[in-house]
Amino acid sequence: MWSEALPPGHVVGGRGALEAFGQRLPRAWRGQRGLVVADAAVAHRLGVVERPLAAAGAQVARLVLPGGEASKTWASIEAIVEAALAHGVRRHGFFVAVGGGALTDVAGFAAAVYLRGVSWAAVPTTLLGQVDAAIGGKTALDGPHGKNLVGAFHPPLLVLADPWWLDTLPAREWRSGAGEVAKAALLLGGEAWAALAALPAPPAGRAALEQLAGAAARHKVRVVAADPYERQPDGGRATLNLGHTLGHALEAAAGMGPLAHGEAVGIGLLAACFLSEAVLGLDPSVQAGVRALLQRWDMPTAVPALDARAVRGFLTKDKKTTAEGLRWVLLAAPGEPRMSVVPPALVDEALARALDPGVP
């Protein structure tokens, strides 16, 4: 078990973290009413969360949502608001979000706007949630125009990332998490990158991935703590977007469902490596290592079904676009991220490769 401060709260992770939930609960919640918003996939395992809350004298009700990207809608916010009002959750009450990254995103956004903001905790139950989505206070909804274009910075008071939940995780969710762990390993460099490049195929590789996931989560905590609102123009929190610029556009163009987030990020990492070779002279062995990993883990390395113009359209809507153009996170080497505006012709080439399954 490990613990890191992330103001205004803490992130606690690793095996055993769930047992510590009761001790880590914010004191202000004792005696208050709260709402547990849970992903349907884990609704049968909520005792580990609800028992410590009851023991602390909090009165909680439970709302189960379908989970998954399709739940990141205003209809979910209305369902959460209705359930919270019905249970009598007040301004000093709280929400606890238990589920995957989409569930913690939407429940966190509900916490940001219910009665103009109540405190909350995130209990991520997927690999993706534990290494990325639930950490850092970004909450959001999806809309017809793209993912996460509406949201709020509303950090939880507690994030509890225990791999206990992962025991029943479907193979696709493992792959999706692997994409984000790969990103973190590229940003960390050194041992993490070496461990990633050597990661065995699943199921044998899952234990090693779980270890690497802890390092990935702690890396994110440190980056967010140093730049909580993503205001450092050259680095800081924006570096966490490695692989996401194209990844988000691929996801948006594909529509919900066909491409898991981590799978899109995996393809985005290949594109970032390709651009980094051209712009910063990144050693081609890095792209080769990422590609080999994706293949070992049965993850796609291209999305042939998409239309390049549609993807380009979503690229121009990226939240990180500035007046001078879209800024990409590139790598001079593993562990050495750099922000860079990339020439449009080069972006087009990277995009063509991402849509071409024939790239070796």
Place this chain on the structure above:
Amino acid sequence: MWSEALPPGHVVGGRGALEAFGQRLPRAWRGQRGLVVADAAVAHRLGVVERPLAAAGAQVARLVLPGGEASKTWASIEAIVEAALAHGVRRHGFFVAVGGGALTDVAGFAAAVYLRGVSWAAVPTTLLGQVDAAIGGKTALDGPHGKNLVGAFHPPLLVLADPWWLDTLPAREWRSGAGEVAKAALLLGGEAWAALAALPAPPAGRAALEQLAGAAARHKVRVVAADPYERQPDGGRATLNLGHTLGHALEAAAGMGPLAHGEAVGIGLLAACFLSEAVLGLDPSVQAGVRALLQRWDMPTAVPALDARAVRGFLTKDKKTTAEGLRWVLLAAPGEPRMSVVPPALVDEALARALDPGVP
């Protein structure tokens, strides 16, 4: 013209404020793209806002919404997001909300959540907006369960409250604003309360009300600056809720339309005076003075059409309810607000009076 600091921005008010818009624009907006979100009622008068923006090198597009309480919905947020994306408004871009209190509430909430938050300015064009709604950073939507149950604290960088807009204000909007000005005068006491009690009937009384509105706006700025997030349990920002506890419940029970906000607040002020007499010994001449004012201004002093149980149901959902019960803002005297939990039987009596047009 007057100006008050209200971090992170300023509030500028009085005749002549509009001419100062260009000089007061946040520097960071120069050269950025922004969206003007305007109430249909003032769409023909937007040049005074858009010209200074263009002169400062900002590129703005315009979205006109119907305005009014019915526009405080998620559908409006989606329309604003779509228009902002289409115009290319980025994280460093901005919104300018021009309209009544409902319009600045909904556009402000859109600014709070678009790309997880962009900066904004409010240009309130109604008396209600200029003395209350646009000041203080509270933004919100309405839903099936009540008013303002979803929202965010997201203070604008600039509030520009120029009575120039009021020249074409309908009589009902003057009455609605009068309810909030009356509240402020009761909280201010002294000369403000004396001026309110002596306020002539409209249209002659409008010039005096405009003067009093400036004092009301500045009072709100000072109270909000001292307690921006309404965290002081005994006073501070919560005192601004005088007349609103019952007022909001009446509005919610009446549904949108029949009862203007300021009219509901006017009836709520009578109830607050009644409770204050019983609990704090407030001089009955205060309630009599408020009642006489409402009558001179053709404002209702009761809502006979409502069901007491429905109103009571909404009272229990009030955002300010704590574990010990609903806390009312009462008055020991004009200028001396006190927070107080009121016995249920007394609340029932106040409610019965608010629904009985026969009370003298």
